Amino acid sequence: MSTLKTYLTGNTEIKAVRWNTNGDHPLDNSETVTLGTETNGTPDTVLTEGKVVRRFRHLNILGRTVCVECGYIMDEHGMIGDDESALMVCPGDYIVTTVDGDTYPTRSTEFELTYRIKEDQ
Numbered sequence: 207m208s209t210l211k212t213y214l215t216g217n218t219e220i221k222a223v224r225w226n227t228n229g230d231h232p233l234d235n236s237e238t239v240t241l242g243t244e245t246n247g248t249p250d251t252v253l254t255e256g257k258v259v260r261r262f263r264h265l266n267i268l269g270r271t272v273c274v275e276c277g278y279i280m281d282e283h284g285m286i287g288d289d290e291s292a293l294m295v296c297p298g299d300y301i302v303t304t305v306d307g308d309t310y311p312t313r314s315t316e317f318e319l320t321y322r323i324k325e326d327q
């Protein structure tokens with residue numbers, strides 16, 4: 207899990223965190239659940255779905271489909287919002303939260319061109 211940091215564009219402050227996999231957003235509150243024990247004795251665990259960035263799922267896009275934007279398969283992706291207006295999150299995207307509480311993904315190249323980290327935090 208990562209921590210939210212403050213970034214600036216002009217005088218506008220936002221909070222952001224880089225997302226790579228389920229559970230990365232600090233407000234996801236994902237928990238490790240033990241399902242049982244593997245035959246070699248190691249615990250069989252699963253991480254619960256993030257509350258901010260959910261696991262990507264779509265009726266018409268298979269999980270093994272390769273994303274044209276980032277090259278990772280869709281099973282490695284996340285989504286923000288409900289099914290009708292959900293925003294796709296690619297591994298490596300920044301998750302931006304505005305002062306109004308809007309949360310959305312930004313591709314890392316665009317983010318790094320737009321925002322600079324606020325010093326002294």
Ligand SMILES: [Zn+2]
Binds near residue numbers: 274
């Ligand atoms: Zn992608």
